[in-house]
Amino acid sequence: MAQILAPSTQWQLRTKLTPMSSSPITPKMWSSILLKQNKKGAVKSSSKYRVLSVRSEGGTINRMEDLLNLDVTPYTDKIIAEYIWIGGSGIDLRSKSRTISKPVEHPSELPKWNYDGSSTGQAPGEDSEVILYPQAIFKDPFRGGNNILVICDAYTPAGVPIPTNKRHRAAEIFSNKKVVDEIPWYGIEQEYTLLQTNVKWPLGWPVGAYPGPQGPYYCGVGADKSFGRDISDAHYKACLYAGINISGTNGEVMPGQWEYQVGPSVGIEAGDHIWISRYILERITEQAGVVLSLDPKPIEGDWNGAGCHTNYSTKSMREEGGFEVIKKAILNLSLRHKEHISAYGEGNERRLTGKHETASINTFSWGVANRGCSIRVGRDTEKQGKGYLEDRRPASNMDPYVVTSLLAETTLLWEPTLEAEALAAQKLSLKV
Structure with a gap:
């Protein structure tokens, strides 16, 4: 290694x-x-x-x-704040450092800042200033001490959110009273692939060739089955240090591929925690000399893709009678399948083929304990009559602000017509 x-x-x-x-x-x-x-x-x-x-x-x-x-703490009250934002592609992360006069406990204590948007594909050269608004802070596992990582979103100088600022719209949805009252919980399973630097081929794979077929690698142990465990473990501890609600990690089905889970997180916090966890992972792989890939299908052929399964529940789903509420949510999700797919990550059509534990991108489906469906409901949820659903459609490169807020919007704020609801219920064999 x-x-x-x-x-x-x-x-x-x-x-x-x-x-x-x-x-x-x-x-x-x-x-x-x-x-x-x-x-x-x-x-x-x-x-x-x-x-x-x-x-x-x-x-x-x-x-x-x-x-x-x-450790500069004994010598100065000043700290370093790493301002982090999402770049022009909607998936790339950018950051720069700033000295703050004293430790802070809330993002409102931090000043706004600016950057050259023409260099990130987010503004024209003749009017390139983009303003960063601090939104969430985390402890910095790289610098330690009182230093912090700062999640920011981006606005024009006039205060208008730029097109790649998906957090702003998500915050509006999560501040709606109907959504607030339902206390939406999210548990997000982030899959990723580690690539060798010079050849962009998965870590542990023979250069220009293939390892043995899938089977022994999922949660595997051993030098011939597990590739990149040090990176996964370093990331796990760094996330805990930072204050991210990371709940677990494991080796995935394709060799060189890993997963970690974040949650349960409430509302906008889910997106903040996934983005900062991605930033930390990028920094760790940078130091290790390994390339991080969030491509939903990094290797074509008989290999698993990489998803970002999103577990979701509301207060009503978690209470007695919640299974009927889950069925109503699934009905709404079926009627907006195309809208969700279009927002669930670029290149997702290469992953959602109906094979390798995925549903077809063109067909909505749901089932209990079925990993080949669009929406999976767990056995415990069915047995207890309450719980959560798992949306298995999002790709590994999805924007968590978009996915989490869209789930809340579709299941809590959007109302289908009675005719569409009846037809969907009949098609999905749902009694709601």
């Missing part, structure tokens, strides 16, 4: 092999990791060996680490 344990790529050195010193390596030194590049099928390199990391007393990397780990 050399790719995982190596420091960030800017610290990786390519050098010729030099004679080793006769002095023994002290416990404080890092071992030099040498990879021969002349093996059959290996990527060609200009040098015979690649030194991934070298650390010695007083060495450059050692001094850099000392500075990165430096």
Whole structure:
């Protein structure tokens, strides 16, 4: 797992092999990791060996680490706030740092800031200023201390949300009294794929070739089954440190693919927690020299895609008689299937094929304990007559602000016509 344990790529050195010193390596030194590049099928390199990391007393990397780990708290009240926002593609994350005069406890204590929107695909060059509004804060697991990560959304100087600001609309829906009274809970299962840097091929896969078929990798243990566990574990702990409501993690069906779960989260908090967890994961993979992919079908063929299953319940669903409320919600979801699919992630048609634990993108379906349906209801929910539903349609690259608010809107605010409701109920065999 050399790719995982190596420091960030800017610290990786390519050098010729030099004679080793006769002095023994002290416990404080890092071992030099040498990879021969002349093996059959290996990527060609200009040098015979690649030194991934070298650390010695007083060495450059050692001094850099000392500075990165430096605790400035005893010397200043100032903190570093990392302002984070979503870029022009709607899925890329951007961030920059700002010094704040003292520790803060609420985003309202932070100043607004601006950035060059022409460089992120969010504004024209002749009028490029975009304003960041701080919305949520988390502890910074990279800098530690009182330093923070700040989730922001973006507005024009006139205060109008820019087109890629999906949080603003989500906040409006979640502030509606009907939605507030129902206390919507979300549990989001974020799947992702780790790729080798130079070849963009899944971690642990032979370059230009395929591993054995799926089966032993899901929740697997062992060097021939689990690829990237250090990244998953580092991310898990970093999320807990940051204050993210991460509830678990596991290796997925396709080798090199992982999942973590966030929730239960209420309302807009679900989107904030998923976005900040993605940012932390991007930073960890950056340091590990591994590429993070949220593509819903990173490898074509007989391999599982990557989704972002969204578990959802309301107060009425969780109370006695809640199963009938769930059925009514499923009916509404069936009538707005196309609207949801169009908002559930780019490239999702490559994943929702009806195979590999998915439903067809063109057909809405639901079932109890059926992972091949659009909406799955758990056995416990059916047995107890109350609980939650799982929307299995969202892709791994979905915008959680869009998906969570759309679920609330469709099930709590939108009302179908009586005729459409009756036809859908008959088609889905629902008695509501």
